Amino acid sequence: MKITVLYFASLADKAGIAQETLTLEPPVTLPELFEQLNGQYHFGREQSQLGVAINDSFAEWSDMIEDGDQVAFIPPVAGG
Numbered sequence: 001m002k003i004t005v006l007y008f009a010s011l012a013d014k015a016g017i018a019q020e021t022l023t024l025e026p027p028v029t030l031p032e033l034f035e036q037l038n039g040q041y042h043f044g045r046e047q048s049q050l051g052v053a054i055n056d057s058f059a060e061w062s063d064m065i066e067d068g069d070q071v072a073f074i075p076p077v078a079g080g
Contacts, residue, residue: 001023001024001025001026001028001065001066001067001068002021002022002023002024002067002068003021003022003024003065003067003068003069003070003071004019004020004021004022004069004070004071005019005020005021005022005033005037005070005071005072005073006018006019006070006071006072006073007019007072007073008072008073008074008075009075009077010043010044010045010075011041011043011045011050011073011075014041014042014043014044015037015041015043016041024065026065026067027064027065028065029061029062029064029065030052030054030059030061030062030063030065030071031047031061033065033071034047034050034052034073035047037073045075047061049075049076050073050074050075050076051073051074051075051076052071052072052073052074053071053072053074054069054070054071054072055069055070056070
């Protein structure tokens with residue numbers, strides 16, 4: 001399956017990109033995807049510190065990823 005992953009703020013800085021398309025063997029859970037990407041990019045954040053969205057809607061970490069999904073990992077933001 002093919003998915004698009006979006007990175008924001010510090011995650012985009014660590015990955016060096018704002019988005020990428022990945023080809024994965026299903027089934028893949030959101031925690032598995034995050035661990036794979038964290039191993040590659042060394043985000044410096046735990047899964048529990050991030051929000052996650054699938055297809056522009058906030059998701060739960062237990063939600064499944066489907067072919068064609070757009071997944072976004074969202075770090076906390078600070079206001080001023």
